[in-house]
Amino acid sequence: MGTKAGHLSLKNKIFLANAAVAAAVLAFLWFVCTAVFYNTMVSRIEDDYRKMLDNMARNIETIARTAEDYARVISQSRGLQEEMREYLEVEDTDKRYYRARLWAGLAEAGSDIINPTTIASGMAVFIGDDVVYSGYDIPEESVRGIIRPEDLERARQRQKPVWNPLSLLTYSSPYNEKDYVFPVSKLIRDKNTGQALGVVTLFVGESFFSAAYEDKASLNNRSSYYLADNDGRIISASDKNTLNRDLCEVLGMTEEQYRICIEDGDLVNAAGRVPVLYSSMESRPGWRLFCVTELTDLAAEQGRMRFLLLMILAAALVMIMTVSWLVARTVTRPVYQLLNTMNEIEDNQTDARVPGNIGGEMGLLADEFNALMDSLEESRKAFCREQRLKQKNEYKLLQAQINPHFLYNTMETVSSFIKLGMSREALTALRSLVDFYRLSLSRGREIITVDEEIQLTESYLKLQGLRYVEYMDYRIEFDPETYPYRIPKLTIQPLVENAIYHGIKESRSRGLISIEGCIREQSLIITVCDTGKGIEPARLKEIQDSLESGKSTSGDSFGLGNIAQRLKLLYADQYRMQIESIPGRFTAVMIRIPLCEWEEDGV
Known part of the structure; x- marks a missing residue:
């Protein structure tokens, strides 16, 4: 056998093969380690934001339930129901007097609910489609511009409070202040007769909902929070300029990314220089809370991790190549003696054996090879004897059958x-x-x-x-x-x-x-x-x-x-x-x- 094939010696082939395998394995480990590190960090961040969104969603749900409870309390007030029942029973010529009386009664019924310490910033009451009360610096024209007849009809058809779309409410203050509010309407039904008397609407400020996450937003200036409805329209946000706008348009998301974020609750967009984490969670039926975070710390940490792994793997590659070269040099010296002996045995020289002057591990291999050949020779002879005995016994067995x-x-x-x-x-x-x-x-x-x-x-x-x-x-x-x-x-x-x-x-x-x-x-x-x-x-x-x-x-x-x-x-x-x-x-x-x-x- 020649010592070279294709202009490369066996030693060089062993060395290059080991070096190539080592490089491939180390490169694979580098990619696996960086991917595992990245996925682990992202998973941990996702869990943290998911817990934080869960707390925010609970706060939003609490605010919404409180507003609904306020609407129920006002709609079930006996004094309010009596005033409205009397107003409906009087003749049209006397309604002006009773309307003023009704106004005073409604203002008294809402005084415990509508104040600076509660989430309700105003109230309006409808009999039919007419506004009979709009106190707390809210003009009737502003109420009519927000509450449509179909909104009142929805409230009359349902027993539960009805949330109307986010609206911009204008107050009759000297400065004509405006504020985004959520109108919450509730049917007023007579407890004794079951007669539908009217509809009460509370105006809940959007700022009470945004306050549920503005504290977290101030602690992390790389995160933005949005509350959107089922149509993807922003109904609450720290940046008021984004209200009533499309969420995908504001965040630069595609429809597919929006769908994945809704279904999975999390989405990482790593297309840019800095990965962006989109998180979402349902806060109440029809509303979903969104969080957008730039993972700048993750990108920096990932860069440091990649550099450290690269240095470690490069050092390991140098060591492996050095050891591979030494091993290849040691192995190739005695291997040809073993190959020559194998060729002799292949030529039916079954008594050929490897010389006993080989040292090291290859010497042990040569000794084991010689012992194996001796054992195989004895086994071959014993097998022949056993086969003859087996044939004799099988013959007797067939006769006995x-x-x-x-x-x-x-x-x-x-x-x-x-x-x-x-x-x-x-x-x-x-x-x-x-x-x-x-x-x-x-x-x-x-x-x-x-x-x-x-x-x-x-x-x-x-x-x-x-x-x-x-x-x-x-x-x-x-x-x-x-x-x-x-x-x-x-x-x-x-x-x-x-x-x-x-x-x-x-x-x-x-x-x-x-x-x-x-x-x-x-x-x-x-x-x-x-x-x-x-x-x-x-x-x-x-x-x-x-x-x-x-x-x-x-x-x-x-x-x-x-x-x-x-x-x-x-x-x-x-x-x-x-x-x-x-x-x-x-x-x-x-x-x-x-x-x-x-x-x-x-x-």
Whole structure:
């Protein structure tokens, strides 16, 4: 292999690659950190302004409810209602006298509400569309210019106080002072008869609403506050020149920005040199409070943060490039010796090894590589031996699966049932035989679930139960949690076959075969026990020795040996097989294997 490719050595490639990756990662971290810092600061500022707007909105709502309460109090005054009822009942020729009397009564009814200490700066009363009272330096012409007939009709249709649009009210003072007010109208209804007597209108100064946020505006000269209606028209602001103007026009917002600010409650416009925060909150139905803040402190803090991060990341990049150059220089010296050895192994020189004169980390890598190749060579040889053993066992297993003698006996049993007219028993035997061979073949799979192995064993027991109905009972008890785990096919059936032919059958008396399975300490435990003839101690030792050594023994232990060899092939030293027996009483075979859920490809 050459040391250069594309006019760059391996050392330079490693160095440049590490430097490029480090630069990309540090640049990414710089952008992420600045973005996280910016978003965190903006989120904190948004939360602060949201809390502040919430307090302001509560104050505005309190002022509005107070004005409505004042209107209700005046409209429910008994003295006022009596004066208005008498005025409506007199003849037109006497109305001039009663009007003066009514004027005095209305002035007295509103004296507790309309004064310099309350939010109401004036009051007017209507009977029909006529102004019968407009006290507190408010001329009738000014009232008629503000309150339209349709406004009075809305008040008559509703029980609650009605807020009319923001209006400019002219007072009859020597200087003709003007003030922006909110007219609040309330229907006057006789408490006794329910008759609609008229409409009372209170004039609430806009300055009382702007006072709810002017204190905050004075503390932060970069913030402006506006109160707007549903149409986006400004109805209260510190700057009176913006009243009754379109909010988007005043703030320079687009319709889309206005919609987002309404829906989300916050909007940051970072298009300019200094980011601008727009915040909004509903103060009462139909009204929304807006705050516009220039985030100059945020912009300055963000600039300082970016500069500091840039310096830190630049220093980190220099350090990383220096270390990368040193590492590349160290690695490339011994790497070619390793590459040459790999090329030799690739050319089927499996005994080639890396020389042992390499030091440092690459020396450790070379030693581990040599050890790995030695281990792979031994594993290859052991694998070949195990494959030969597996093929031999699989051959024996296939012979054991299809037992012509067993098939012959079963067919003889079916024939006897048919001759005796026991067609149902014959059909049952045939079905069990079909189920047994279908499950035992398992579509060629050697590894099946515990549930499938139980079904296979149960089909076998049903067939044998028909033949040895007078000798044999059986019981299968497996924990349901064992069903999905997988075991080698025909693990339980040979144990059951041994229990029948060498236990129950030879005892010449009725016996019980118990098949149990459970999970204990991360292992699957399978036990097959029969109450048959039992095994003599000498024979039992011979069988156990043959299972441990792997050598077959004469007699009737092929089923156990076959199972032991297959389990050892799959689980190595992780399986256990134990046999306990008392002659004349019982024989129990217990198998312990690890829990496995692999498919056959994982064997």
